[in-house]
Amino acid sequence: MTDGPDISVKLGNLNLKNPVMTASGTFGYGKEFDSVIDLNRLGGIVVKGISLKPMPGNPPPRIVETPAGMLNAIGLANLGIDGFLKEKLPFLKTLDTKTIVNIYGHSIDEYAELAGVLKGVDGVDAVEINISCPNVDKGGLVFGKDPEVSARVTEAVAGNTDKPVIVKLTPNVSEITVLAKAVEQAGADCISLINTLTGMAIDIETGKPKLGNVSGGLSGPAIKPVALHMVYQAAKAVKIPVIGIGGIMTAEDAIEFLIAGASAVQVGTANFVNPKASIDIIDGLIKYCERKGIGSIQEITGSINVDK
Amino acid sequence: MTDGPDISVKLGNLNLKNPVMTASGTFGYGKEFDSVIDLNRLGGIVVKGISLKPMPGNPPPRIVETPAGMLNAIGLANLGIDGFLKEKLPFLKTLDTKTIVNIYGHSIDEYAELAGVLKGVDGVDAVEINISCPNVDKGGLVFGKDPEVSARVTEAVAGNTDKPVIVKLTPNVSEITVLAKAVEQAGADCISLINTLTGMAIDIETGKPKLGNVSGGLSGPAIKPVALHMVYQAAKAVKIPVIGIGGIMTAEDAIEFLIAGASAVQVGTANFVNPKASIDIIDGLIKYCERKGIGSIQEITGSINVDK
Amino acid sequence: MIEKLCKILSNNQVAPDTYLIRFSSPEIASEAVPGQFVMLRINEGFDPSLRRPFSICGVEGEDVVKILYKVVGKGTKGLTYKDAGDSISVLGPLGKGFSTPDPLKENFLVAGGIGIAPLLFLYQKNKSAKIHFLSGFRTSGEIIDPGTAGFDAEHMIATDDGSAGYDGRVTGLLAEKLEQYKPDDTCVYTCGPHPMLKAVRDECLKNNVPCQVSMETFMACGLGACQGCVVKSDLTAVKTPYLHVCKEGPVFDMNNIDWESK
Amino acid sequence: MIEKLCKILSNNQVAPDTYLIRFSSPEIASEAVPGQFVMLRINEGFDPSLRRPFSICGVEGEDVVKILYKVVGKGTKGLTYKDAGDSISVLGPLGKGFSTPDPLKENFLVAGGIGIAPLLFLYQKNKSAKIHFLSGFRTSGEIIDPGTAGFDAEHMIATDDGSAGYDGRVTGLLAEKLEQYKPDDTCVYTCGPHPMLKAVRDECLKNNVPCQVSMETFMACGLGACQGCVVKSDLTAVKTPYLHVCKEGPVFDMNNIDWESK
Numbered sequence A, B: 001m002t003d004g005p006d007i008s009v010k011l012g013n014l015n016l017k018n019p020v021m022t023a024s025g026t027f028g029y030g031k032e033f034d035s036v037i038d039l040n041r042l043g044g045i046v047v048k049g050i051s052l053k054p055m056p057g058n059p060p061p062r063i064v065e066t067p068a069g070m071l072n073a074i075g076l077a078n079l080g081i082d083g084f085l086k087e088k089l090p091f092l093k094t095l096d097t098k099t100i101v102n103i104y105g106h107s108i109d110e111y112a113e114l115a116g117v118l119k120g121v122d123g124v125d126a127v128e129i130n131i132s133c134p135n136v137d138k139g140g141l142v143f144g145k146d147p148e149v150s151a152r153v154t155e156a157v158a159g160n161t162d163k164p165v166i167v168k169l170t171p172n173v174s175e176i177t178v179l180a181k182a183v184e185q186a187g188a189d190c191i192s193l194i195n196t197l198t199g200m201a202i203d204i205e206t207g208k209p210k211l212g213n214v215s216g217g218l219s220g221p222a223i224k225p226v227a228l229h230m231v232y233q234a235a236k237a238v239k240i241p242v243i244g245i246g247g248i249m250t251a252e253d254a255i256e257f258l259i260a261g262a263s264a265v266q267v268g269t270a271n272f273v274n275p276k277a278s279i280d281i282i283d284g285l286i287k288y289c290e291r292k293g294i295g296s297i298q299e300i301t302g303s304i305n306v307d308k
Numbered sequence C, D: 001m002i003e004k005l006c007k008i009l010s011n012n013q014v015a016p017d018t019y020l021i022r023f024s025s026p027e028i029a030s031e032a033v034p035g036q037f038v039m040l041r042i043n044e045g046f047d048p049s050l051r052r053p054f055s056i057c058g059v060e061g062e063d064v065v066k067i068l069y070k071v072v073g074k075g076t077k078g079l080t081y082k083d084a085g086d087s088i089s090v091l092g093p094l095g096k097g098f099s100t101p102d103p104l105k106e107n108f109l110v111a112g113g114i115g116i117a118p119l120l121f122l123y124q125k126n127k128s129a130k131i132h133f134l135s136g137f138r139t140s141g142e143i144i145d146p147g148t149a150g151f152d153a154e155h156m157i158a159t160d161d162g163s164a165g166y167d168g169r170v171t172g173l174l175a176e177k178l179e180q181y182k183p184d185d186t187c188v189y190t191c192g193p194h195p196m197l198k199a200v201r202d203e204c205l206k207n208n209v210p211c212q213v214s215m216e217t218f219m220a221c222g223l224g225a226c227q228g229c230v231v232k233s234d235l236t237a238v239k240t241p242y243l244h245v246c247k248e249g250p251v252f253d254m255n256n257i258d259w260e261s262k
Ligand SMILES: Cc1cc2nc3c(=O)[nH]c(=O)nc-3n(C[C@H](O)[C@H](O)[C@H](O)COP(=O)(O)OP(=O)(O)OC[C@H]3O[C@@H](n4cnc5c(N)ncnc54)[C@H](O)[C@@H]3O)c2cc1C
Pocket: C037, C048, C052, C053, C054, C055, C056, C067, C068, C069, C070, C071, C072, C073, C074, C075, C076, C077, C114, C117, C118, C215, C216, C217, C218, C219, C250
């Protein structure tokens, strides 16, 4: 076959060669997977969450496995924006894929400042805002749980950047649609969801939490049904493109998210289980389109049939 | 050994011979498991959710398996309170265990009416209020997502019953502690959590949701970390006893919930995987107490050690 | 009915993607009637976690129970990893089986693919009755030969592609056969994929022949507790809108099912 | 480094709860250095889902890689179900191994229980060096005999309960031996449970002997990407507060680790 299906996607003005990105925190800064897969095949790489200053992260243990999933409490350990630009971006720039920088701040000002530092930086194709972290100004309440605060973070970043802005939503809320609409109105070009569900595990011999940080974020196949439902709801609620995340291990999983309304997906925990997962998913998407006679993968987005 | 550990627990004025109940909707009306286990060994049986009138439930498919879990959209099918009292309660009364009636209404009045019907009824040891269902008066919004409405449902039931009132919380909220405190103040004698997380699954061949009802409730080991964390948070927030539910498959799981702050547990999806799960858990709790030299199981509740 | 760890005696491939597993359970072997099923726990982990339902396809002597299964997904795939000597957790026998064939009637057993399983047991238990065993497969390569599964059942075969036996669907073969007998003297027992069951039912309806159908749905408990396994009922025949396949079935009178829904 | 399905050549029990698995991987066999590890995917399902890390305990010829593992939970239990002929997904070799023993020095390999695994490989690759192989077990019944795993390593055994060899902990045996040599002429390589590593380190510190420790933590990626596998570093020796066991380790200079935290 000379003409395969067109699997490129447009997320506003961010064009990806295919809808498969790797999720923040699960793929380092790309380089870590260089010897296992051809990074140039990826639709995009979302790097580990970056803050203004370097952060050491949480005390160990930082991860614990759970049935069909894992809890992590890495504590957003990272080398800071300056370190990232100096040590990590140059390698990413050599790749034929998009680099999306996931950022987080401890205050709205920090988010704005981070956006400012990235303004005009060559090789950074989009900014993804992680709003699932504690807001120091509000006594540690998670930004993303409050639609209004989330909107203000979005505004602050959107007003200070020349890059497409993706807002990454937390699933630990009552109404994902309210949050999705709030950040859409505040200027998000795109939303991505879900971040991890909050969870914990206890060692019954010692009575201690299994994570050094007491609680952590649940990811992996266990959360896929929850993620899929939130993506379905969010995609109906907003007009901007939606990126589906949560427990995507196979092409079949990715297709479910596209059908539910996502325009692209991010692959997280799967990278640990199968370091080639993202490539396998891209291959699987192509096969699916071919088998179903789908000319462009964008046709799948939101094609869910809910007639009872 | 003549004197085993004391595994009885007190939930306010509801005394259970052990902390293990079977969760609503996963154990029918008890009778279904009669030939597989000795029902008299159970701490309690929470029956399938009962409404004023018989309800047919949702169109099939009603269940779909997911990694380490399942989605259900039974649609609260039940034979109605009158049918329950006539056809199901007599058998439950012959058992040496506690019967807890899980109730749900489509309006606050219906909840109150249900409580009224159960008032003084012999053989009903407690009422568990399921607030994870759509409120017809509020355009189908789930009662339990709104702390204020949840409080009013609690008041309506508590003011119209002579039984201990357990309020069963939905996990699909931003702050479980707000909900927990609201129903405590409104007169709940006890809270139980979690009900299922909302989720969905899609058949990629047909593009249709795998559940007749589009979305459903996720249960099983997949949700245990989320449930455990919410129980931990809720137990710190309220003074009334907490019943832990969510993905409890083994005695080890049950002990985690007790350590996190639960005074008792309910076993749900595990009954499908291992119909003897509840009995195995009771046996495991006894062994754990013996091995650890714990005289009364109540000592475990809330014994979590979070010194970092 | 029991829930027990049973010793596996053998677990061998008998046709493409099709295996026969034999395990020891005196309780089930003595109690089970054709059409009943068991729920098997596939593994110790929780993916998959729910038990899988399988019809009993036969018993041997006092304590051997046989299951014929086709690999369609991760549960059935997992089952193929079990070896003789391993143990497996079995819950059963469950559900309501076929009513016993009338020895004075012409009894048609109509199987579609792996749906042959419960009908083999029905055949085994009713050798003295007049049995016509018809089974349909997509193609000759997929034929499940009762002989390889240890049964002496003789069956008339239909293949959709005509590569063996009757050329066409098994319902075509059934139609031909039914013509030869009086409706009052005939009875049909069937199991197979849903569209095939519907076609058999249409044929029986047309010919005015009674028909018992073994249905399949997803199941969680198998005990009538979860209400997950329902099919829509025909409200002109049944009072409740849904029927529980695990408890009121899996075998139903064809008239009790709403064949238009689904 | 590769990620590939590798053919299993054998998987046999060699001591109580302890198995030796051999698989074919020319890439890993040629590339691996002692102390490096691989991540194995246990099964197709997702419970467990994360890969499990295992030290390479040896290679045979050009393409056989050997892992010695102890059953402690569902992952290692699942591994025992693999048979010769099955395939297993292997990622590796990963991490930084031991530095090569100085042929002019007295090299002490100190193993605790299953911690013997990477030290066997170190021994195998450095037969010309002066090696003292000490290994400790709780009791004689738990001794892992290198011979049964196909190694000719001779080791001095210590058992906590004195049921075989030296009566006491392996660190006691080490202390006795270290007395016989000058600190400058000695080097220690160790792997085992955390408390034992700490005791070995204390002994080395006391005797002023350099020591390389192979550490264990939970791991998700094994590639330095997730930052899940950290241990606290000794900030007087290292600039960053945490060290990644999968990338900067699993073998560390004892001085780089903060032994007071856990
Ligand atoms: C009462 C009863 C008796 C049965 N007897 C037999 C038997 O004797 N031999 C046999 O091989 N199978 C039998 N089945 C079907 C068997 O239970 C399923 O094939 C099995 O559960 C599939 O599990 P899996 O994990 O391999 O497939 P999954 O991964 O769960 O599913 C694979 C595919 O099969 C479909 N599927 C799964 N379960 C069912 C079901 N219950 N009905 C329809 N489609 C389904 C799924 O939609 C999916 O497309 C019976 C089912 C019932 C309800």
